[in-house]
Amino acid sequence: xxxxxxxxxxxxxxxxxxxxxxxxxxxxxxxxxxxxxxxxxxxxxxxxxxxxxxxxxxxxxxxxxxxxxxxxxxxxxxxxxxxxxxxxxxxxxxxxxxxxxxxxxxxxxxxxxxxxxxxxxxxxxxxxxxxxxxxxxx
Numbered sequence: 001x002x003x004x005x006x007x008x009x010x011x012x013x014x015x016x017x018x019x020x021x022x023x024x025x026x027x028x029x030x031x032x033x034x035x036x037x038x039x040x041x042x043x044x045x046x047x048x049x050x051x052x053x054x055x056x057x058x059x060x061x062x063x064x065x066x067x068x069x070x071x072x073x074x075x076x077x078x079x080x081x082x083x084x085x086x087x088x089x090x091x092x093x094x095x096x097x098x099x100x101x102x103x104x105x106x107x108x109x110x111x112x113x114x115x116x117x118x119x120x121x122x123x124x125x126x127x128x129x130x131x132x133x134x135x136x137x138x
Contacts, residue, residue, distance in 0.1 A: 007128060014122030015118070018117070021115030022115035029104060034094065038103075039088065042060075043058050045059075058085075060085040061075070067097075
């Protein structure tokens with residue numbers, strides 16, 4: 001009985017993380033309303049050793065003009081595909097007029113996809129926990 005409760009709680013936790021990610025991404029999109037051209041000026045590579053091999057994550061460094069300032073910032077989301085962004089690539093930025101260093105890359109959906117994955121995964125784990133509990137009560 002205790003194991004089933006743990007599975008249900010893990011499902012709720014994952015679904016909660018998914019909802020949090022989706023909500024925070026949605027709020028950021030609402031705040032970032034000013035569209036400007038931007039450019040990828042660098043790619044930061046992070047390497048992590050796990051289970052006998054190296055895994056790489058690539059973070060684009062973005063430059064754009066906002067309110068007369070040049071903003072240069074490493075994007076908070078990393079990508080496993082080295083060629084997702086390339087140095088010199090032109091992109092469209094949407095930034096927050098109240099905090100010009102807060103921005104999103106137009107059309108970039110990685111954070112939404114991650115939120116959906118956590119939400120769906122959490123719902124599935126929750127459902128498995130509930131169904132397992134019901135099956136064992138017969």
